[in-house]
Amino acid sequence: MSALSKTLDLDLREARWNEFVATVRPRLTPETRLAEREVLAPKTTMRVGGPARVYAEPATTEELRQLLVEANHRGLPVFLLGRGSNLIIPDEGVDGLVICLAHESWQKFEVRTGGQVWAGAGLRLKNLCGLATKAGLKGFEFLEGIPGSVGGALRMNAGAMGGWMFDVVEEVHLLSLAGELRVMNKSEMHVDYRHCAELHDAIALGALLKPAAIAESGDIRRQIDVYQKKRVESQPREPSAGCIFKNPPGASAGRLIDELGLKGTRVGDAEVSPVHANFIVNRGHATSADIIRLIRQIRARVKSARGIDLEPEVLLYGQEWRDVL
Ligand code: EPU
Secondary structure (H helix, E strand, O other), rough: OOOOHHHHHHHHHHHHHHHHHHHHHOOOOOOOEEEEEEEHHHHHHOOOOOEEEEEEOOHHHHHHHHHHHHHHHHHOOEEEEOOOOOOOOOOEEEEEEEEEEEOOOHHHEEOOOOOOOOEEEOEEEEHHHHHHHHEEEOOOHHHHOOOOOOHHHHHHOOOOOEOOOOOOEEEEEEEOOOOOEEEEHHOOOOOOOOEHHEEEEEEEEEEEEEOOOEEEHHHHHHHHHHHHHHHHHHHOOOEEEEEEEOOOOOOOOOOHHHOOOOOOOOOOOOEEEEOOOEEEOOOOOEEEOHHHHHHHHHHHHHHHHHHHHHOOOOOOOOHHHHHOO
C-alpha cells in the first residue's frame, strides 16, 4: 500500500468514527458514558496499553444495542472490557469501540424463587461470592479470588480451584453484535477449557446461576478462606494478567516454565514471576511490547526444550496472537 492510500484509509476510518460518535451521542442518556481516546491501562490488572478510539459505559440494554448496531453498521470493531484481568492492551491502543458494563445497572444480584441467582454481567466475582455467602448459597466459593466480572468469566469460562464458571451456569442472556437478544440454556452452548464459542461474537448481559446447596454462611466463608490462603501462597501480588498460557493437555504451564529455570527472566519491567512461572508481572513501567517479547522468549524455550507449543490464555486486545507471536 502506498503512503498516500494509507493516509486516505486512515482519514476514511477517522471520518467513520466521527460519524459514529455524532450519530450515537444524541441517542444516549446522561447516565451513559461515551468518551474518545480513553486510556485503558488503568482499567486493566496488567496496567499496560494505549487508548481506546471510543469508549462507552452504557446504562441500559437499549443504549448498548444502539452502540452495537451503529458500530456494526459502519464496520467498526467492538470489544468488551470486563475487569481487564485477562488481557493485554497493545501500546498503540485499540482502534475500536470498547464497551465496559461498569454502570451499576449491570451489577445486579437477585435470588429468584426457584433458588437460582441472577447475576448481571458487570457484577464482580468477589461481590457475587460475598452476596451468595450472605444469602447462604454454596457453590460459588472457587470464584472469589478471580479478579474478574461475571461477563468476563462467562466469556473465558474462567476457573480456579478445580471449578469452572459454567459449572454454576443455567442460562445466559446475550446480545449479538447485530443487537439481537438471545437466551441460551447451558446445554445449547459450546463451552470448553477457558473458552465459550457463543460469546466470541456476542455480549453476555447476565446469567442465571445455580447454587450447589444451601449452607451456613460460616461454612461457606471457611471454604473461601481455604482457597484464599492457597492463592496468596501460590500467586504473585504484583500487577499481572493472571496465567499467561493455557495449561497444555496433561501438563502445567507454570511447572514447565519453572523447570526450565525461567522464573525472574525479564524484558524491561515485564518479569516471569518468581512466585508462579505462568504469571508475567509488571514491575513498574512494563509495556505491552516488553510482555510480548517475554512471551515469545518463553514459548521458544518451552518449544525447543520440550517440543510443546504454549498457547496464550490472555487475550491480546484487537489483535490475534498468531499474527504477533
Ligand atoms: N507449579 C510449579 N511452579 C510454578 C507454578 C506451578 O512447580 O511456578 C506447580 C504447582 O506446584 C502445582 C502445579 O504446577 O503442582 C499446578 O500449579 P497451580 O496449582 O498453581 O495451578 P495452575 O495449573 O498453574 C490453574 C489456573 C489458574 C488458577 C489455579 C488455581 C490455568 C492456566 N491456570 O493454575 O488460573 O488460579 O489453577 O486453581 O488453568 C488464570 O486462569 O489466569 C489462573 C490464574
